[in-house]
Amino acid sequence: MVGSQLANASNFTLDLAIAVYAVAMLGYALDLMVRGQARVAGMAARGAGREGGEPAGEPVPAEALVAAAAPGGLAGPASAGGMSPADLAAFGAEPAEPSELADLAGGGTDAGPPAGLSPGSPDPAATSRWPGSRWLRRAFALTCAGLVLQLAAMVLRGIAEHRLPWGNMFEFIVAISCAAVLALVGAAVRFRSYYMGLFVLLPVVVALGVDVTIVYTAAGPLVPALQSYWLGVHVTAMIIAMGMFIFGAVVTVLYLLAERSERRAAAAGGAGPGGTGGILALLPRAQALDRLAYRAVLFAFPAWTFGVIAGAIWADHAWGRYWGWDPKETWSFITWVVYASFLHARATAGWRGRRAAVIQLAGFACVLFNLVGINLWVAGLHSYAGLH
């Protein structure tokens, strides 16, 4: 049968995608290694350079980057000078991030100067949208290739089944891991967060590995309860939101590590941001990670809200009530409330930073429990996992 051949082709393509992701992870790891070595070498060179009066080692002022990026050829002698956040407090401004651009760009500059320590002149590579480092570029290209393969696997399976390929838990995990990689690629291009590659692909590859071995369900028709176009609306929104939530959670874990290392460094007497060495020194500052995670949630939260509303409309059509505290509904509500807490905590003095990050991870734990726990252990109207 053509359908089963297509389904087999889909499985093969998915295996291939997982392999490509694994190789991409290797590339990201190599990039970190090369940059780590360059950083050690750079520290030694800076010690020598300082004697020669080189301006190396100064952070790029964000203003210089703004000028370089601005149309109309704005350019001029960049003078160093950070502005003090205290000046802004009077206006109730968001904490500005003078070094964020420099931090993010630092991950992508060629020859790997460590984050936040690019040379003192406006570097065209620093403002480029694409990754600068050779290994990073290769790893990112592989990530994109893996994503294309994974999308192809989903399309093949959809054609084999004559339906959207997210009707059971196996397909759902494929779809949300695909959404997580999409979030990774989108954020990388938009916010130049290429450095996230290794950390996002790690859970994606593990989840896909478990998915194709343990959770696997053969291609088949949809159970009657799911035969509705609301599947396309409600479940797709949930998939996109969950992909972004995964991305946000991974960034937040890194944030918590970076924040701890910065706190320790400050306590130890100011070795400077990321001065403790290790992988963290190659990543942007904690504040930049915090903002990246926040942006992921800012995108995911409305998507989740939309998904819940679409689910309520579907429930109303199918079951005659828009909300009935079914376990899946209850946990999507709990997830929504916890992420709403995170958004509020981030705007509340005393809760910003570490506490808000912990709340975000609690929200992600709810997402995971709703996906795994409710599907496997709690019976309800949403029992479509297809597992026996």
Place this chain on the structure above:
Amino acid sequence: MTADQPAPAGQTDAQVRLGLAGWLRWGWRQLTSMRTALVLLFLLALASIPGSLLPQEGINPQAVSQYYAAHPALAPFLGRLSAFNVFGAPWFAAIYLLLFTSLAGCVLPRAFRLARSAGQPPPNAPRHLSRLPHSVRLSTPAGPDEALACASGMLAARRFRTRRGDGWVSAEKGYLHEVGNLVFHIALLGLLASVALGALVGYKGNRLLVAGDTFANSPTGLDVLRPGRLISGGDLQPFSITLDRFTARYVSAGPERGQPAYFGAALRYNTSPGAPMRPYNLQVNHPLIVDGVRVFLIGHGYAPVFKVTDGTGAVVYDQATPFIPLEQAGLTSAGVVKVPDARPEGLGFAGVFLPTAVGVNGRLASAFPAALFPRVSLVSYAGNLGMDGGQPQSVYNLDISRMHQLAVRPVPLAPGQSITLPQGRGKLTFQGYRQWVSLAITYDPGQFPALISAIAALAGLILSFAVRRRRVFIRALQASADDELAAAEPAPHAVVEVAGLTRSDAAGGFEEEFAELVGQLRGALDRVAPASDAPVLVKGE
């Protein structure tokens, strides 16, 4: 306390009242603080968890009974804590009512503040623009006034609200950020009100209706009625529905044989007693909406028609008896016939209806859900049915504890066939069958407001995340001779400082917008007073 000392007494009284007001104000401030809202949000999430892990009365009452049987020690304790009715529990209501009070107390004053500030111009430009997060200095051959007019025009063209002062321009944009935020929160209040409306004046009901029968939407006409708190029997919309015919079509061949392909119930209904009847074809997912009430088709089955004559020759039973499907593939259905008034003794029959009867290894089964070869197989009992004790009985169960089985040859009956009962107890005739549908009736006046509130909340959320509120300030000064820019330029007349500030740049991108604004200003200034190779001093201090 004496009459000639009224003043101190009054004073004390005033102090007490002031103290109380002070406490109230303090309490209100605490309640409406973000910190309290956060704690309440957490509590709401936490309180919902038992509702998903323990069986709930409103969703699955049978599971609650099972839980009581399985955990006889724990269950009554949990029951006292409303753990089996979490979402109707007083403590759950306390949390969300406090949360929404806190929300209202926070959001409404903000809405008034926004309404006031909407009519006001942007604030004065700060003195030291270079201290703002984004700032740039430009030089231009144009004069300060000319430069400011140019900047003001450029910002106004970009839909900034601008204000001109002595040597400065200030501009603000992005009020929709706060508008979106407020719309989101107020819509949540609307959502709560909609849900409350549905719980107070809505109701749900069920009715099993045999073809040919009519029912009225009233407490007696419905099999089950779950009214809202403010609903009494007389408040139900007085429509009635007659089921003329139920049609089911099934896939008749191939691997999906027996799968349903179509269900349709041909109804007639009116909106009040005596009003003309109107036809409607009720289908799954196409509810009938009558007077704001939705009627769903949620099930169907067979009702065999029996006629029972007792030992005296009197017809003691003659009606269609709904049997309940035991399985969907062949719609084998079970049911009972109760004839407590038969003489000499009460009669009872329990059995199955087989739409397409076939013999499988000597046992009867139904091979197809449509009634292609209908048969009924019954076991007959005589004795006391236990229906006079006042204890309500299910119409689908026969209590045979005080009955004895009659010796009747177990032959499946075809329509028209009879069984004659031994010892002159009479006769039962299987006259044929009718079909029945099960209808769910729901009335929820909060449903549409809830949808509107949810859409408004989502729109507000997106607006508040996508729009940033930002201010741009511009100062222009006559260039002095010792200014480094003036020294570098042949004929600069003004040094223009541009600074930007954003309060809510959640999604990022203000840097880019600011750079673009500066570029546009540069271009505008060049058009006003062309300068050759005018340098820009970035962040000069």
